[in-house]
Amino acid sequence: MKTEVLHLLLLSAVAGGLCSCREKTAPAAAPGTVSAPAAPAETSSLKAADTPVLRIEPGDEWRYKVTIRNPKEEKSARPVVGSYERVRRFVGKVDPGEGRPPTDCFEVFSPGSAKMREFVEIQPEKVSLRGQSIVGEDGVQHSLIWYETPIPFFSAGLAGGETLPPIRVGSGEKNLWTTKVIGRETTEVAAGKFDAVRLQMIGVDGEVGIRRTYWFSPGVGIVREETVQESMEEVPLLIESQELLRVTRSGQ
Amino acid sequence: MRSFPWLCRLLWVALAGLLALSSVASADPEMPPLERPADGIHDPAGMLSPAERQRLGGELAEWRKSAGIDVMVVLTKEMPVDNPQAYAEGLAMRWGDAGGRVLILHTPIDPRSPWISISGRVSGELPRPVLDEIAKTAGKRARAAGSPAAAVRAAATAVADELRFLSARAGKAVAPPVKLRTRDIVFIFLRSLPKWLFMGVFTLMMGVPVLIFIVRRLHAWLLQRWPRTFPEVSWKARFGAPHGAAVITYSPKRKQAVHHHHNEN
Numbered sequence: 457m458k459t460e461v462l463h464l465l466l467l468s469a470v471a472g473g474l475c476s477c478r479e480k481t482a483p484a485a486a487p488g489t490v491s492a493p494a495a496p497a498e499t500s501s502l503k504a505a506d507t508p509v510l511r512i513e514p515g516d517e518w519r520y521k522v523t524i525r526n527p528k529e530e531k532s533a534r535p536v537v538g539s540y541e542r543v544r545r546f547v548g549k550v551d552p553g554e555g556r557p558p559t560d561c562f563e564v565f566s567p568g569s570a571k572m573r574e575f576v577e578i579q580p581e582k583v584s585l586r587g588q589s590i591v592g593e594d595g596v597q598h599s600l601i602w603y604e605t606p607i608p609f610f611s612a613g614l615a616g617g618e619t620l621p622p623i624r625v626g627s628g629e630k631n632l633w634t635t636k637v638i639g640r641e642t643t644e645v646a647a648g649k650f651d652a653v654r655l656q657m658i659g660v661d662g663e664v665g666i667r668r669t670y671w672f673s674p675g676v677g678i679v680r681e682e683t684v685q686e687s688m689e690e691v692p693l694l695i696e697s698q699e700l701l702r703v704t705r706s707g708q
Numbered sequence: 709m710r711s712f713p714w715l716c717r718l719l720w721v722a723l724a725g726l727l728a729l730s731s732v733a734s735a736d737p738e739m740p741p742l743e744r745p746a747d748g749i750h751d752p753a754g755m756l757s758p759a760e761r762q763r764l765g766g767e768l769a770e771w772r773k774s775a776g777i778d779v780m781v782v783l784t785k786e787m788p789v790d791n792p793q794a795y796a797e798g799l800a801m802r803w804g805d806a807g808g809r810v811l812i813l814h815t816p817i818d819p820r821s822p823w824i825s826i827s828g829r830v831s832g833e834l835p836r837p838v839l840d841e842i843a844k845t846a847g848k849r850a851r852a853a854g855s856p857a858a859a860v861r862a863a864a865t866a867v868a869d870e871l872r873f874l875s876a877r878a879g880k881a882v883a884p885p886v887k888l889r890t891r892d893i894v895f896i897f898l899r900s901l902p903k904w905l906f907m908g909v910f911t912l913m914m915g916v917p918v919l920i921f922i923v924r925r926l927h928a929w930l931l932q933r934w935p936r937t938f939p940e941v942s943w944k945a946r947f948g949a950p951h952g953a954a955v956i957t958y959s960p961k962r963k964q965a966v967h968h969h970h971n972e973n
């Protein structure tokens with residue numbers, strides 16, 4: 457019995473020693489550094505699942521239904537509502553002009569409006585905005601707006617509670633644009649159900665505040681968007697909503 | 709009671725009247741039901757069209773599923789109570805989940821509307837002034853919206869967005885990654901094992917010797933001949949008429965101690 461009791465005590469001591477959390481001071485370069493971060497492991501699996509954030513070929517086309525609401529039109533005092541279709545087509549690398557390097561470009565078509573070009577940087581793990589311009593009827597590009605610092609638009613692995621780096625557009629404190637990640641959710645639009653990341657970009661354009669909420673589905677792109685322009689007193693002036701109708705790939 | 713039959717009749721009439729009133733109250737379609745509406749929306753006057761209700765209900769369900777924020781909406785033509793904020797809070801307690809409970813009570817004709825209650829676990833995660841500011845912003849956006857549907861949707865979206873963002877950020881703040889530093893090779897090896905293997909090894913190391921010890925002691929005890937012993941006591945069963953018994957014998961050391969104690973007293 458004595459032998460068995462001793463055996464039991466010995467094993468208990470060893471097991472207790474293994475389970476206790478011991479932290480010894482050690483130089484950073486010492487071998488045997490074991491890290492057990494739970495949050496970074498989860499983020500890295502999200503990042504892997506999101507990559508590439510945009511599967512895209514020249515000629516791919518996204519068709520959206522756009523609805524415009526004017527909550528309180530001054531003349532009629534009744535909200536004005538209108539809707540139309542907007543097409544965004546990826547045309548590959550385009551020279552923005554003014555000495556800028558060729559950049560990935562989307563051409564945006566809306567009835568009754570001039571064709572616009574949106575310049576973006578598309579990488580496997582992120583999408584950033586670089587600028588925009590207008591294309592006249594003669595095909596000449598003008599009114600280029602170029603962001604010297606790319607504006608982060610989407611990154612792989614984003615989770616709720618995170619924020620993208622803030623961007624200053626122009627001068628002054630008011631021109632700081634911030635983007636926060638609300639969370640991941642499933643959203644249903646005319647084109648179907650998509651697992652998307654909901655982000656909210658807030659900034660000021662002159663005397664108008666802009667609150668842009670967009671749903672970005674990794675691999676697909678923007679599936680839904682709502683932009684609210686509001687006065688400095690936070691009274692909504694114009695609400696533009698768009699939802700994806702269909703995606704047409706160039707090979708189809 | 710026999711002396712006052714009129715009193716009995718009066719009591720019965722009063723009771724019947726009370727029952728009738730309570731049934732009228734429960735039949736009032738404006739009164740919220742006791743159970744939470746399935747889609748989280750109580751709109752007895754039909755201020756939301758079926759499409760608007762379906763769209764809003766889908767969003768409420770998605771927030772509840774993906775973020776644990778339970779947003780409920782009540783639309784009424786008139787406000788039946790004096791303290792709408794307390795009314796909203798009571799409804800939220802009655803209907804909502806324990807996680808994040810949000811109830812938006814909207815009476816379109818009342819300029820003070822909507823009243824927004826935020827409670828549940830989120831009220832422990834976020835300071836009250838922050839929650840009040842969220843409710844204030846949501847109320848402002850609802851009042852700036854046009855239709856009742858747009859108003860409740862604006863309020864619900866504003867609250868849900870902020871709560872989801874701040875709760876997720878608060879969750880990250882309390883769970884920082886843990887770093888362990890050690891030079892022990894055995895410890896490093898065991899930590900490198902898959903979790904299931906590590907737990908299996910640990911269970912074997914702890915459990916098997918304990919089991920073996922118990923089994924061996926039990927086996928030895930069962931094999932023991934009579935009399936059986938335990939530190940200072942031995943006993944032997946006696947089977948037979950008129951009844952069974954046990955003979956208990958103390959060890960000499962114990963007998964001496966008892967005798968000594970008896971002599972002293």
